[in-house]
Amino acid sequence: MKTDIVLCGVGGQGILSIATVIGQAATRAGLALKQSEVHGMSQRGGDVQSHLRLSDERLWSDLIPEGGADLIISMEPMEALRYLPYLSPSGRIITASAPFVNIPAYPDAQDLSSQLKACGAIVIDIDALARETGSPRSANMVLLGAASAYIGLLDAETLRSAVAEVFARKGEAVVASNVKAFDLGISQL
Amino acid sequence: MKQLLLGDEAIALAAINSGLSGVYAYPGTPSTEITEYIQAHAPELHSRWCTNEKTSMEAALGMSYAGKRALVCMKHVGMNVCADAFVNSAITGVKGGLVVVAADDPSMHSSQNEQDSRFYGKFAMVPVFEPSNQQEAYDMTVKAFDYSEETGLPVLLRVVTRLAHSRAAVETGERRARNEFAPAEGNGWVLLPGIARRRYAELLSKQPALIEDSRLESAVELPPAPAAETKRLPGVIACGIAYNYVKESGIPCRILKINRYPIPEEPVKALAASCSRILVAEDGQPVAETDVRSFLGAGYKVEGRLTGLLPRTGELTPDNVSAALKALSHSRVEAEDRKAVPAIVAPRPPQLCPGCGHRDVFAALNKVVADFPGARIFGDIGCYTLGALPPFSALASCVDMGASITMAKGAADAGLYPAIAVIGDSTFTHSGMTGLLDAVNDHSDITVIISDNLTTAMTGGQDSAGTSKYEAICLGLGVAPEHLHVVVPLPANIPEIEALIRQEIAYHGVSVIIPRRECMQVIKRHNKK
The missing domain is CATH 3.40.50.920 (Rossmann fold)
Incomplete structure (x- = not known):
């Protein structure tokens, strides 16, 4: 069994932290993992993506083939649509609702919303939920919580432990707010 | 023990475990994380950033001469910078194991070209190792150090972006002791023609064995x-x-x-x-x-x-x-039901960070240039290359490290006026200083902006070799003190910077203006700590 995930957003939104948590959980669960990241130029406010592959068998390619992704997890609504060619016919999109507008040609909110609806995307106001935890920077963990039900190979408990492990070096308060954010995300579904 | 490692990190850990004594490198995507990993995990080894890839390659060759194992890392275009040393290191040969990592960037994710470093291996006639996954990156790096000592040749380890920047579990081994200090003897490293001819013949005579070893590794x-x-x-x-x-x-x-x-x-x-x-x-x-x-x-x-x-x-x-x-295989290709990217999805190119000092530099430059239709701004390699994109659209060129100053000089020689160069602090010490000396010696009519953000920003904020030395370097190269200025690039200071640029354009010789303010990303990182 295999789960292929495209993680995406805008440089600086914290998609690599989501990848790190899933990677930690997969390692704990003894799964094979490949995670391709983007570094360098594209991090400066441009679109960023990471291909994350989990499997209980050997994985070959670091990249997901087109039409192969089970899940698109996006920190930004327009960015979720950029990777549609990767989505498998049975794949799901889970995206943050808040647009990150740093380009003049950003699409109209109505058009964006109807396109996402047409794809059956799950759209969540992660920023509002993160504010409830008292830590707006944990918005990415809200999104991971919301997506956790669709990461077939990992259960919520394994992911929650991984959240705690990944943030452990930043202190108890940061761990607590990120775990809380993760749980709030789960409760959205 | 298994660890989740980037391809770059697997190479770094393998080098540490192979008894490495020093890594020599200049940051460059997608190779930067190799040196950063060694800096973080083996601080007792030499790992300070070098000024450029040529100084890196030569220092590593010196370490190898002394009998120790050394690693050189760079992005593919860095191979052009160190080519002189690299090609000749095949002729001198090595003493301590010497592994050169070239991280190629097909598709030009963060590069100006997609040159293939395997050509350099062929050109220099050295063995090239090319791992296909993170585990092989680890294993082949270990093997490369041994093979370098067995053959007496540097080994080129070639990776590409997708391996360098992809993570997977890697089984790692024990750490081997570092080599004893044991410098090479004799005149074999003195490439005077008579000796070089003999050494070149020796290099050629090693080729059949290299091919045979490649054969044994293939199946x-x-x-x-x-x-x-x-x-x-x-x-x-x-x-x-x-x-x-x-x-x-x-x-x-x-x-x-x-x-x-x-x-x-x-x-x-x-x-x-x-x-x-x-x-x-x-x-x-x-x-x-x-x-x-x-x-x-x-x-x-x-x-x-x-x-x-x-x-x-x-x-x-x-x-x-x-x-x-x-x-x-002439198999039937079925039409696949692929979703298209909706038309409303707009491109989102990278851009200069909000509050970045380079923004204020380009804002001031554009105001000046608006009054000089013949003006051209020659750019260089770094974050400020993004000044080529809207809203600034300021740059006429971006070619290679240091080319802003020398291209401005050549264009000025041809009659272009005003000829302005924009170069970052780290790029200036990498390859801009020699060009500035040419310009000074020629009394070229150019205005050079060294946009100093006190770091090597594009690759993630590594130390910049010349920090706190720029005025001294420029003066030492012969820039007149009255035509060397330091300003603080802030929106409030744009009128002052604009006036200064106008003043120095009016001077028909070499001027240097250094706008200096720390990179926003580095400040953010300091604040987090």
Whole structure:
């Protein structure tokens, strides 16, 4: 069994932290993992993506083939649509609702919303939920919580432990707010 | 023990565990994380950033001369900068193991070209290792250090972005002791013509053994299928990570996996004899494909990037490799129900960070240039290259490290006025200083802006070699003190900077203006700590 995930957003939104948590959980669960990241130029406010592959068998390619992704997890609504060619016919999109507008040609909110609806995307106001935890920077963990039900190979408990492990070096308060954010995300579904 | 590591980190850890004494490097995507990992995990080893790839390569060669193991890391275009030292290191040979990592960037994710470093290996006639996954990156780095000492040659380890920047679990080994201090003896390293001719002959005489070792490392892989069916299977020569895409496709074929160069002729011919056509799948330029064609002659059908079965440019993907394999095996290609990117999705190019000092520099420059239709701003390599994009659209060129100053000089020599160069602090010490000396000696009519953000920002905020030395360097190179200015690039200071640029454009000689303010990303990182 295999789960292929495209993680995406805008440089600086914290998609690599989501990848790190899933990677930690997969390692704990003894799964094979490949995670391709983007570094360098594209991090400066441009679109960023990471291909994350989990499997209980050997994985070959670091990249997901087109039409192969089970899940698109996006920190930004327009960015979720950029990777549609990767989505498998049975794949799901889970995206943050808040647009990150740093380009003049950003699409109209109505058009964006109807396109996402047409794809059956799950759209969540992660920023509002993160504010409830008292830590707006944990918005990415809200999104991971919301997506956790669709990461077939990992259960919520394994992911929650991984959240705690990944943030452990930043202190108890940061761990607590990120775990809380993760749980709030789960409760959205 | 298994660890989740980037390809770059696997190389770094393998080097540490191979008894490394020092890493020498200049930051460059996608190679930067190798040196950063060593800095973080083995602080007792030499790992301070170098000024450029040439100083890196030469220092590593010196360490090898002294009998110690050394590592040099760079992005592919860094090979151009260190080429003189690299090519001659094959002729001097090495004492302590010397591994040179070139991280190529097919598709130009963060680069100006997609040159293939395997050409440099061939050119210098040194062994090239090319891992296909993170585990091989670890294992082959360990092997490369031993092989370097066995053959007395530097080993070029070639990776591409998708391996350098992808993570997977890696089984790692024990740490070996560092080599004893034992400098080389004799005159073999003195490349005077008489000695160089002898040493070059020795290098040539090593080639058959290198090819034989490549042959021993290669093996043809057959899919589990009845013998009658395997006869009809196409052959694939899969280099480096191309192998993964071939396996991912699940399409049955005979695979000759290549991880070492020079490519051995014999297994290529054996593969060719067992099938009627061959696809060469390699990331980068058609290096292996050209060799395979020369081995097999014009009569044999070899497909690849040169025939268009794989795209001539850009990186390999599971999709383009699978499409090539389907075409090769004449299997029916079913129309796939692929979703398209909706038309409303707009491009989102990278841009200068909010609050970045480079923004204020370009704002001031654009105000001045608006009054001089003949003006051109020659750019350089770094974050500020983004000044070429809207809203600034300020740059006339971006070619290579340091070219802003020398191109401005050449254009000024040809009569272009005002000729302005914009270069970052780290790029200036990398390759801009010599050009500035040329300009000073020629009394060129140029205005140089050294936009100093006190770091090497584009690659993630590494130390910049010249920090706190820029005024002294410029004065030392002969820039007149009255034409050297330091300003603080802030929106409030734009009028002052604008006036200063106008003043220095009016001076018909070399002027240097240094706008200096710390990178926003580095400030953010300081605040987090």
